[in-house]
Amino acid sequence: MALAMEKTLQVFSYLGPFLTFGWYLISSLWSVFTLQNLDAAVRKQTRHLVYYFETAISILFISEAGMIIFQLFHHPSVLASTYTNIYALSQSLVYLILPILLWGTEKHQWYPHYGAWVITLGLDLVTSYILRSAYTPVNPVEWAQIIIRGSRMIVVCFLLVIFWAIGASKPPADEEQTPLLQQDENTANAKGYGATDAEETTAKHRDEALDKAERELKEKIRKLEERLKENGNWFTYVKDFRLFIPLIWPHDKPMLKLNIIGVGLCILVERALTALKPLGLGAVADYLTRGQAKEAFVALGIYAILRWLDSSAGITGLRSLLWLPVEINAYTKLDTASYNHIMSLSCDFHDSKQSGELYQSISQGQSVVTLLDSLLYSIAPQIVDLVVAGFYLYFLFDAYLVLIAVATVIMFLTVAMGRGSYQQSLVRRRNASHRHKYQVMFDTVGSWRTVIYFNQSTYASKIYDASVRLSYKAWRALDLFWYSKKALESIILTIAGLSAFAYAVYSIIYGDKTVGSFVALQLYWTSFTGQLPQIPYFQRQLLKQLVDAEELLRLLKMKPTVQDGPNEFNLKAGLVEFNRVSFSYSESKQIIHDLTFHARPGQTIAIVGETGAGKSTVLKLLFRFYDVSDGSIVVDEQDIRNVTLKSFRDALGVVPQDPTLFNDTIMANVRYARLDATDEEVMDACKAAAVHDKILTFKDGYGTKVGERGIKLSGGELQRVAIARAILKDSRIILLDEATSSVDTDTEVKIQEALATLTKGRTTFVVAHRLSTIQKADRIIVVHDGTIVEQGTLKQLIKLKGRFFNLWTKQINLTGDSGVEPITSHGKSRSNSIAGSNTSSQTKRDSHPISESGDKDSDDAKNSGS
Structure with a gap:
């Protein structure tokens, strides 16, 4: 019976943290995907209350873990075992993460936290009952451990009751809600950067540019939220992206389908090679410590083959070669589909869009393929590697090393992806001040005569000097933030690596692990932590590509307001x-x-x-x-x-007020009205338009390039070429x-x-x-x-x-x-x-x-x- 209870306690200890954090993660994602968080306001006092109570719970878990570690070296027991320690350490990590994720959140649903508290309370009650039934404390440390566990349950109960009583999810109607983008102090106070008039003027202009960038970003967020609300949830929103599947999937090219299957197999093999390479080198170390030279060389040869397969000359290169024609086919179809769709839209669309926006919309088909590349080659493999890492490290050593790895990932990503809004504000400020510096330069240098006419060289120099100092002040603020963040990330990885290696050394000295396990761990840990800095980068890239793809999706879903009728037009007399x-x-x-x-x-x-x-x-x-x-x-x-x-x-034949010609020859431009016209017909049209003789005076005659939009021709020549087009069309x-x-x-x-x-x-x-x-x-x-x-x-x-x-x-x-x-x-x-x-x-x-x-x-x- 005691053995059965201990096994039950072991299961709950290992599973408990996964249940707590799993509930929080899944329910939080659900609130995001179903857009519940968009309409959820958070009381500032409530957020602080939850923050401090969850931190207190984490401290109590850490205290219990400390006592367990102390007893493991002195009085190992059911109360002080590996699994109870893993439970306490894992839960302390969970309750460190929850307040960190909550801090600075303006819109939040509370049921993920509420559910986590209920699960924690239930786990503590069950494990405490099992411990009370199977074991009686025998020393003061064990009694202190039980008191801490009881205190933690009281804190959780108190938090549940208080939270239910205040109705945290229903803020008062008159409470002012924080906007999506807060104005920082530097933006609000434009004169804080200097005392001279030139500096104040520059700061004012810089802040106007910054305010514009803030407004544009806020407007994008607002439009995205509106589109999400129109769809009802993220699931419906993402479902719209099915429109791209026929353009990406090579349904009419069987060989490319085989290529895609081959790419999938290559990705699976690459993931296996990532895990096998460290084991191969570890086997070499083990054979060397045992003096088995022949086996060591064989293992080294296998390791060399694995390294070759996991290189650009092996499976990775093969995967790239197989994917290249698929990628080109997708690029081609998306670009062509975007172009044809834009050209099919009606005049109201083209009149309301700037040329740059249209060209960008056509090229955004590349973002869809890049998004697919990121998901297929970056995001998905990293997720698989993180999951495999847990089993891999457990296989190499035990659950403690898995816990170190999980803590490393969570702490690194919290630092790397935290303070995102503050970093974005620094980037926007840097960009705005940088643009303003160059604007001042272009204005003053380009208007040099005006500056000299009014003898304002000194004033222009002051303005430019102030803009330069403002620009580099913004650069310095961003760089300091960036270096501090990188330093903290490096400290986390260094401490995590030392902790993992120290535990591995401890397991080799006092356990049954081999030197080869340490070598495999060192190689795998380097590969494992080397991927972590890429996750925030890929997350930003994924968001950018998703926005670009969403813009193209919105464009492809647009319908022309002027539609084809059912009949062919039959021209008679022209009434x-x-x-x-x-x-x-x-x-x-x-x-x-x-x-x-x-x-x-x-x-x-x-x-x-x-x-x-x-x-x-x-x-x-x-x-x-x-x-x-x-x-x-x-x-x-x-x-x-x-x-x-x-x-x-x-x-219909048209001669517009401002004719536009292509950057091609006169012959090609006139023939554009009727592509099957002969050279003689083109020339006859130009003669009728009274421009033939003028064309012959040009060096290349009808082969003369007219420049972009016909800029090389005079206004009269341009109009007569346009008339020749209409004559040729007849x-x-x-x-x-x-x-x-x-x-x-x-x-x-x-x-x-x-x-x-x-x-x-x-x-x-x-x-x-x-x-x-x-x-x-x-x-x-x-x-x-x-x-x-x-x-x-x-x-x-x-x-x-x-x-x-x-x-x-x-x-x-x-x-x-x-x-x-x-x-x-x-x-x-x-x-x-x-x-x-x-x-x-x-x-x-x-x-x-x-x-x-x-x-x-x-x-x-x-x-x-x-």
Whole structure:
């Protein structure tokens, strides 16, 4: 019976610490994954209470362990045995960790702590009952040990009762909660860095930059919390990452699947080699101590083979070779999928994103593969090695060495990963002050003439000197923190290593362990502790890669707001109708309201108005950059929302206000409009656009590289190349968005000649800034606040003396009649503008003013103008 109770006590002693810490760890992770911690506030007084009581419990466990160790050397018994000592030491370690993890936590669930206390109390009650039943204390030390155990149970009971009574998980409603990011003293006091005006100015600017970084980080945390709450928990959040599986898994490449299987086998072999190498060298030492030279050389040969297999020339190299094609395939598919998806998104997405953000989003596919690499080659192997280390050390020696290893890991990671928020604040301060120093340098050196003009060299020097001192002060603070942290980590590893080796020496001298066990321990311990500094690094990298992957995931889940219709577009004559069209970019303001007009085949419709009236938006809606909010746009009796984007846009030719060319040859840029066009067709288009002769004057002719976005060409040349593109495309409907708004008058004349060729016989929409370009338009539509207020021919609108007349007279006054032809008494001008070539019998019939509803009565036009 006594033996059975001792075995039971042994089981509880070994299992107890795992139950206590296991409950805390699993329940804490559960509260994080289910987002319970996001809404849990913590009273400051409650946190302090728990902190001090758990520290007291740890001290009581340490005291009991000290007494057990004393008795092990003098009076070994059931009360003072290896397993009871392991229990006391392990529980003391657990109750040292719990308050450390709690300290500085602003949001926390209490049931992990509460459960740990209940488990500890239950274990103490059971083990105390067994000890009381099986053994009677015989000396004062044993009685003191029992008193300490009883005191510990009283403390735990007291903590449970007090904690239940105060209702720690329900803070008062009016209690102020701490923000996610606290403002440190240095940020709050900008003048603390110096006394001079230059220093105060520099500190102010530096702190503004720092505040911006703080706000950006806080905003990222807030958005992440919102996304997590939308998903409900971390499990659902992570489940969304399944979207990447088809892009990473080579489902259509059987050989790559075999490669992945091979990589998995290599990883398992590498983990085995990590454990076998120390044993091999230990066997060499054992054979040498016994004088068995032959066996020692055999063991050394085996050790050499194991070292070779665990090198880049062995299994590690094979694993890298097998993974390389899998990695390249994943990179390729993710990059292509990201690019294609971004290009498929609608105009509202591209208008709201900066170019750098878009390029970064496309390249973030690499973060997904890097995340997979980190999980597969770094995180997972380290977790396996830490688990295997416990069994390995127990096999080499006993549970005491396992306890030393566990304590080493926990204490090292607590120091390495603790004070993270403070370290981040130091890093942000360092970065902000460093950026500010270079900003001051660029501003003053780049504005050297201004500094000299105002004779402020001394002031500029003071500002730069202050920024330099602030920058290096921030560097020094970060470095001191970093060196202190590294020193403490080194002390922990040194003490842990000495403790493990001292215990190994003790076991060899007074136990049955061999010198080979010590050699194996030394080699394995070096490998084991060598991985610990990498864990915080991989943790930071994993978080960064997870954020990048989440950004790409969010991007890939976005859907274009403008979707393909079910039908192919069938172009007939080019009749375009706007039927009570309304549109707004956001709910706060409507840009287009109840817009109704039509353009008959071959007509030129000019759209004019003040800046922000909605002119360009009309063309965006027609091109289906956006879909109308209300009403419809019909082309040749087909609602453009019901046709595919590709088939519809093939029928449209566009000359934008600011054409963009690729950094390629002129020939390639013009041919971009129709990729199967011959060189002769490209040249004919350039001749029609009146730019062919100019191109021939270039050194390389049509082979001339135009530079990024066409920067090597003048504004007029750029516009005419864009017109040549539209001519080559040969579309039935042409959209011109202020094509002559930023060129001189002579260049405008050349562009107008090219546009006349382009628009001849085609339905054309012109958004005009210079009114001289639309004098012969079949109809001019005047837009104000997104609504048609006037429409008609040039003569009719001038006679109306409404809003268009005001625009006309303002432009004449500002430009001195720059290109604006006078109107004769018969209403005829002497210009040959864009629309002059489009006049036909059809347009003559439509030369009267037309109201918003399409009525040809001139009185209606007057009424719309009023």
